[in-house]
Amino acid sequence: MAYLILVYKRPAPTRARRGFAILMDNLVGSYIAYFGGAFAAYVGFLFLTTVGWGLRFGRPYLFLATAIAILGMVWNLAASPYWQEHPLFGATIIFGLIANTVNASILLARIAGANGLLAEKIEEVSRLAWQDQLTKLPNRPYFRERLAQMVAAAARNGRQVALLLFDIDGFKAVNDTLGHEAGDRLLQEIAERVGRRVRQADTFARVGGDEFVILMEIARDRSDAVPVAETVVAAIGEIEMFAERGLRVGASVGIACSGPPPFRERIADELLIQADRAMYEAKRAGKGRYKFAGDSG
The missing domain is CATH 1.20.58 (Methane Monooxygenase Hydroxylase; Chain G, domain 1)
Incomplete structure (x- = not known):
């Protein structure tokens, strides 16, 4: 046994190694015979x-x-x-x-x-890497990763992806009048209220400042995103945390849909840009409403 371990298939075994292996085998054999x-x-x-x-x-x-x-x-x-x-x-x-x-x-x-x-x-x-620490929602890196995954899955399934981007109308007035602590409490309230109303299959994330996104897969057409956008506008419009100070908040929502597959190479980045433009169109139209990317008026 010792010979196999120390000598067999070893490069150029020396005499000393061969001799040591034979000695070890004899000792082990004697030991087993005695004990x-x-x-x-x-x-x-x-x-x-x-x-x-x-x-x-x-x-x-x-x-x-x-x-x-x-x-x-x-x-x-x-x-x-x-x-x-x-x-x-x-x-x-x-x-x-x-x-x-x-x-x-x-x-x-x-x-x-x-x-x-x-x-x-x-x-x-x-969790810390993927979570916004103030609202406990997924953060921007998680949102980007999830958007890429949903676009790839939608391409395989022959479905579409809708991206709803919204920010808070009146948020700057709250910060300027009552301070950033009040603004933080408002963001937490929004995260809780909207988070309770979105579907579990959808992704609700805070992407920075007072901007939030909802990612959802739509089975039919862009009208599937309308109830979600209406829910966001209604939920935030109901907040009366600072009503006694004459401060009310609302939401302007921009919606971008991927369209049917095949998707373009940079569709994820394009969706975010289109939703951002649609959100500012909603603001210009009077705030507290939603707009689809590409809609005029």
């Missing part, structure tokens, strides 16, 4: 299986391997003349097996705890 084959099996279990494989496959395997090793040692004590003459040595080895198993089990529990903590931290970092 008994069951003890050699125990040594293998202890160093290779009980601790090494147990750490890899978990505590159930660790306990099973340890039980097999202990049974082997008990068999030695019952059947081998050497071990019958040295029962205290055998009992010490069994105790060592149990102690090693307990230590390895504790180590496994600590490793599992550390892995759980690491998974929580990774999830937290991922």
Whole structure:
């Protein structure tokens, strides 16, 4: 065995290596002959299986391997003349097996705890990377990623994507009059109100400042986006947080639809530009309303 490990298929084995391998084989053979084959099996279990494989496959395997090793040692004590003459040595080895198993089990529990903590931290970092910290909505990087995914999926399914972009009419007046803390509370209120009313399949995100987007897949035509736009306008128009100060807010919504496939190469960027233009058309038309990209008047 040692010869195979140290010499076989090695480049240019030296005489010293060959001699050492033969010596190791003779020593191992003498050891097994003197102490008994069951003890050699125990040594293998202890160093290779009980601790090494147990750490890899978990505590159930660790306990099973340890039980097999202990049974082997008990068999030695019952059947081998050497071990019958040295029962205290055998009992010490069994105790060592149990102690090693307990230590390895504790180590496994600590490793599992550390892995759980690491998974929580990774999830937290991922959430922070994709989440707007004020409103807890998805942020702009997440929105861009999701838009690209939805465009690709719509192209495969033969459907269309609608992008609704809106900002808050009257938001600057709230900030200027009551301060940025009031503006932050208003943004959180909008995120909560609109978030309750959008479909779970749609993506609602804050893309910066007082601008929000809703991404949705439409099955028929652009009219599928109208109820969503009307819901946004109504939900924000109902907010009366600062009515006693004479400050009211509303929403102007711009809607851009991808049209039927095949899509152009930069369709995602074009949708955002078109929705932005449509939103400002809605503002010029009197605010508190929605406009489709490409509509005149």
